Amino acid sequence: MELEAAKLKYIQTWGSLATSWGINKTMAQVHALLLVSIEPLSAEDIMDTLKISRGNVNMNVRALIDWGIVRKEFVVGERKEFFVADKDIWELFKQVTKERKKREIEPVIKVLEELQNDVKEESEEAEQFKKLMQDLSSVTSTVNSILDKAIKADEHWLLSSFTKMIKK
Amino acid sequence: MELEAAKLKYIQTWGSLATSWGINKTMAQVHALLLVSIEPLSAEDIMDTLKISRGNVNMNVRALIDWGIVRKEFVVGERKEFFVADKDIWELFKQVTKERKKREIEPVIKVLEELQNDVKEESEEAEQFKKLMQDLSSVTSTVNSILDKAIKADEHWLLSSFTKMIKK
DNA sequence: TTTAATTTTCAATAATTTTTGAAAGTTTAG
DNA sequence: CTAAACTTTCAAAAATTATTGAAAATTAAA
Numbered sequence: 001m002e003l004e005a006a007k008l009k010y011i012q013t014w015g016s017l018a019t020s021w022g023i024n025k026t027m028a029q030v031h032a033l034l035l036v037s038i039e040p041l042s043a044e045d046i047m048d049t050l051k052i053s054r055g056n057v058n059m060n061v062r063a064l065i066d067w068g069i070v071r072k073e074f075v076v077g078e079r080k081e082f083f084v085a086d087k088d089i090w091e092l093f094k095q096v097t098k099e100r101k102k103r104e105i106e107p108v109i110k111v112l113e114e115l116q117n118d119v120k121e122e123s124e125e126a127e128q129f130k131k132l133m134q135d136l137s138s139v140t141s142t143v144n145s146i147l148d149k150a151i152k153a154d155e156h157w158l159l160s161s162f163t164k165m166i167k168k
Numbered sequence: 169m170e171l172e173a174a175k176l177k178y179i180q181t182w183g184s185l186a187t188s189w190g191i192n193k194t195m196a197q198v199h200a201l202l203l204v205s206i207e208p209l210s211a212e213d214i215m216d217t218l219k220i221s222r223g224n225v226n227m228n229v230r231a232l233i234d235w236g237i238v239r240k241e242f243v244v245g246e247r248k249e250f251f252v253a254d255k256d257i258w259e260l261f262k263q264v265t266k267e268r269k270k271r272e273i274e275p276v277i278k279v280l281e282e283l284q285n286d287v288k289e290e291s292e293e294a295e296q297f298k299k300l301m302q303d304l305s306s307v308t309s310t311v312n313s314i315l316d317k318a319i320k321a322d323e324h325w326l327l328s329s330f331t332k333m334i335k336k
Numbered sequence: 337t338t339t340a341a342t343t344t345t346c347a348a349t350a351a352t353t354t355t356t357g358a359a360a361g362t363t364t365a366g
Numbered sequence: 367c368t369a370a371a372c373t374t375t376c377a378a379a380a381a382t383t384a385t386t387g388a389a390a391a392t393t394a395a396a
Binding site for chain 2: 001002003006007009010013014017019020021022023035036038087089090093103104108111112115118119120121123125126128129132133135136138139143
């Protein structure tokens with residue numbers, strides 16, 4: 001397979017994985033494109049390769065910068081902005097995990113804990129509900145703390161430490 | 169807070185978490201409703217509580233059954249079908265993880281490996297691309313194998329505090 | 337300054353996903 | 367068997383989400 005064809009296939013594949021995990025397809029594709037590019041790319045380069053509008057590129061590049069996985073880079077003699085994605089994939093995984101944890105998982109844990117505390121009733125049914133909230137927040141917190149460790153750890157922590165946990 | 173209000177709030181919260189992880193909101197809400205219900209619920213019960221159509225209930229309940237996290241149950245003297253969600257949350261986590269792994273992560277690993285092998289070119293650029301595919305598939309595989317272990321692990325390894333609710 | 341290049345914004349539009357509801361299909365009681 | 371109860375299907379409508387493109391804002395060169 002040609003290198004360029006392979007790059008495009010990777011961009012497509014990554015885009016569709018993103019879609020099923022609730023991440024904007026274009027955003028994933030822009031990121032994938034920057035990853036496989038040797039040179040920094042301008043907004044126009046991205047528009048041309050992915051066949052998308054200027055506005056779309058701008059919005060998604062900014063989102064990627066917000067997420068901390070893409071950065072601007074200046075090219076000597078060029079006025080316009082260029083973008084690069086760092087190619088350390090483990091770092092990328094950590095960044096994305098960190099953001100999603102903070103934005104999505106942590107608020108849910110908070111609500112589950114509140115619900116547990118706010119129900120004052122003491123019927124059998126209420127106790128069951130509180131128990132369910134507790135179990136849910138337990139599992140959610142455990143997942144959260146595994147992710148926490150992953151974020152802080154060195155490259156191969158995740159696998160080995162997890163194995164230890166299982167074996168106890 | 170009233171128990172019923174708390175249940176509804178939980179259903180909402182869970183629905184919005186689902187949305188940001190690429191899972192249909194109604195599907196998550198139906199599941200949440202079944203989780204907080206003491207009795208098995210009929211399609212009509214679900215329609216009434218969530219204010220959604222019969223067709224919608226049918227589709228989403230079937231999807232939940234497909235995912236292996238909801239099952240039909242018969243109620244004596246009743247002709248229609250009733251549904252229940254098992255309340256073992258760890259089991260739920262395992263089931264969902266298993267499905268997503270199989271449907272979404274594994275096919276991506278396969279593509280990444282193919283891309284690595286299919287590019288025959290040996291330029292510096294091609295080598296960098298292959299290296300990237302390798303890194304991506306190694307991170308993806310690591311995540312995948314962690315999930316694998318979680319799925320296979322004994323029910324209680326994660327949380328010693330886990331107590332069972334109604335075990336059928 | 338002024339002007340041209342470039343980036344950002346956002347209302348309008350397009351694409352996608354979800355939901356509805358009524359008709360068709362199935363099952364069971366009598 | 368037939369009829370009523372119930373479930374499933376799926377085309378059309380609604381809701382949601384993503385994208386465009388042109389105008390406004392910003393930046394930097396002249």
